[in-house]
Amino acid sequence: MVRLPNWLGDVVMAVPALRELRRVLPDAHLTLVSRPGAADIFVEADFVDEVMVYDRTGLGSAWTQARQWRRRRFDLALIFQNAFEAAAIARLSGVPVRIGYRTDRRGALLTHPLPSPEWKDKRHESFYYLNIVAELERLLYGTSSIEATEPCLDIAVSEDRKRRAFELLLEHGGRKNAPLTLLCPGSINSRAKRWPAERYAALADRLVASGANVALIGSPGESDVTQEVCQRAQHQLIVLTGKTTVAEAAALISIADVLITNDTGPAHIGAALNTPTIVIFGPTNPLTTYPLSSNAEIIRRAPECAPCMLRDCPIDHRCMTAIAPEEVFERAAALMSRRAEVIA
DSSP, rough: EOOSSSSSHHHHHHHHHHHHHHHHHEEEEEEOEOOGGGGGGGOOOOOOOOOEOOOOOOOOHHHHHHHHHHHOOOSSEEOOOOHHHHHHHHTTTTEEEEEEOOTTTOGGOOOOEEOOOTTTTTTTTHHHHHHHHHHHHHHHHHHOOOOGGGOOOOOOOOOOHHHHHHHHHHHOOTTTTSSSEEEEEOOOOOTOOOOOOHHHHHOOOOHTTTTTTEEEOOOOOGGHHEEEEHOOSOOOOEOOOSSSOOHHHHHHHHOOOOEEEESSHHHHHHHHHOOOEEEEEEOHHHHHOOOTTTTTEEOOOOOOOOOOOOOOOOOOOHHHSSSSHHHHHHHHHHHHHHHHHHHH
């Protein structure tokens, strides 16, 4: 059993570790435990056997989850999530071998508590999860080759899901023969990570004027910023924010000509699907969360105070206001042109 991280982007960045885990344990029955929504990433995954959804809705949720795990009689738990609760559930459920980082004062709950790597915050986050699987491989075989492995983020979207995504786009006003640009202007866990709505609106107007379908995506909790973008834009935009599941959003990203997003979950989905992706960085560290794809780019104009990792900017949000819509438009146009050449 693997207890996945909570945030969507972190779940996608854990995919390379899950692929390596399947290589290390090719005959094991591999169950993932995921929060709702993020579980959709694995609807067509060929490297896992099952996904259990942990919907933490009340005080008794952890006890309910522990009972479910106990009934399943797992032999091994890899705890990718850093919280005390994740290790506590594994301990209460009686899983005999429990491997994870000894964060959040939970070392005594794990049979194999791992120290946080010295390189944490200096390497891409995917290596943080790969390191747990490497420790398991060393326990089993005395050595591990994972450190030399290039992380593989690939996730699958079938042709049928792509077809349904295109139909969804048309149902909401998309044009058949126009390129598709997806914008993700929100961010659930940090307002400071949001490029200003008026900049997204100006960018959207440039893209519509160039002949593209421009659709906004995101979770229901990001509807407010989507509304603000639409109110500020001069052209009508396609609003899909809060109207799709994560699986449907991933399918839309898979058919997009370019995805433009803040440093949030869809950025990593775009990378995993090899969709041309532009990620706008401000307060966060691109060294650890950059999109792992040769088809992705970041835009960053970092002042001295970045990366601050704050959820709200206490001053003037200069890390984001330094990025102009014209620059993002030019980068997006170049990516779409390159994609068109490849397809042709």
